[in-house]
Amino acid sequence: MKTVVVALLAALAIPPVQAADGDVTWTVRTASNSLGATRSSFGYDVSPGTTTSDAMVVANKGTEAVNLKVYTADGYTTDAGQLDLLTGDKKSKAIGAWVRPTSTAVTVAPGRTVEVPFTITVPADATPGDHVGGIVTSLTAPDKTANVNVERRLGIKIKLRVAGDLAPALAIENLDADYHDGSATVSYTIHNTGNAVQTASQAVTVSGPFGWFRADATGIVTPPELLPGESWQVKVPISNVTPALLLTATATVTPLLTDASGSTTALNPVTATATTWAFPWMITLLVAVLIALVILVVVLNRKRRARRKEREDERVREAVEQALREKDTAH
Missing domain, CATH: 2.60.40.10 (Immunoglobulins)
Incomplete structure (x- = not known):
């Protein structure tokens, strides 16, 4: 049973x-x-x-x-x-x-x-x-x-x-960013790579080139206390993100270590970055139109060259045939 x-x-x-x-x-x-x-x-x-x-x-x-x-x-x-x-x-x-x-x-x-x-x-x-x-x-x-x-x-x-060397440490792994319709999603894994139980505070931002158009995540849920060797998946949504062509997502995790008395100490923060493309819809449409025009021009040019070659080949063939006829007449 x-x-x-x-x-x-x-x-x-x-x-x-x-x-x-x-x-x-x-x-x-x-x-x-x-x-x-x-x-x-x-x-x-x-x-x-x-x-x-x-x-x-x-x-x-x-x-x-x-x-x-x-x-x-x-x-x-x-x-x-x-x-x-x-x-x-x-x-x-x-x-x-x-x-x-x-x-x-x-x-x-x-x-x-x-x-x-x-x-x-x-x-x-x-x-x-x-x-x-x-x-x-x-x-x-x-x-x-x-x-x-x-x-x-x-x-x-x-x-x-x-007792021994206490070596608290957290790592940010598999950081990834995605943009869609004015919002970004940043996902990553917090990995307790040390030998102490730890939680962490987190900050996540998304910005354009040179740090312009920065957007900060709010209301990030605090991860649980992670035992040594454990990992925790994090997914952070960020709204009102400016589509500044190339976006950089930055995740900062500050390890928090609690001692026997219950006091919490913040350790040196850990940071990781990732990039993603974010095109405004007008620019995306314009790029699509330009690409279509380029393809159309290339296709038309190829057809034009093909027709010109066909006409040249036909002219050469007729000239050769004319020359052969004149030769036969002479004999």
Whole structure:
């Protein structure tokens, strides 16, 4: 029977988590201990080869006991720009491999809470930089009406910043510009080529030769936080663009790096450019007419030369025939 995940990590950011729907009767939150009392998620600065211990609290708000699976998994950014975690059947390489709950299952009685301890063991050869994932509670039950198993998950985000050289970097890739009827569309890919989680501010402009007739994009949507190695597709429309024959599109991305305290630092901006043709319709029509006239003149000239050649060939042929007749008469 197929398994469908219907409640995804509603607790990744804000504890405690309320029920995602009528069938989710439990909540999860970070434990209150020496590492923090009111944390919205788990975050640690760690060194390779070290071990850290912490705990998650599971509370049952229902009237019946819940039997939950507990596991950890690596994170990724969805196409909707949300952080999600790999499902339990997928292999993790970082958080899901380094973080281990003391138990892979927990039973919580109605109205009670249970603390689920876990340990973080960072390998000695762990890659420096940010690693993001989470710890998940999961309940799978059959849905008889749909004939599928439905997995409902609640989890809490875990972010590790492994000591070493932190090298945040973003790249703009595949920049392309297109012009049509007074509007331009600039598209590109933001690629997190560094080892830190980053988002970015963006600016996009389109201008004619020598920077004339500049038009700025407005309301550009901020990309989500991208994990190291991830990419995000951007498409920016710009209206009221002057068709100045050759347009230059410029995209500027300023990486934004958030530290453990929540402070955001803007790094050196990254810029890329692309060009596209933009002809005013009058000029386009004039060029088309001129091209048609040139083609017409060429065709007419070719026909004229062909007719002139035919007449010359005919004259030569008649002269030769006349000469031959005169020769025969002489003999």
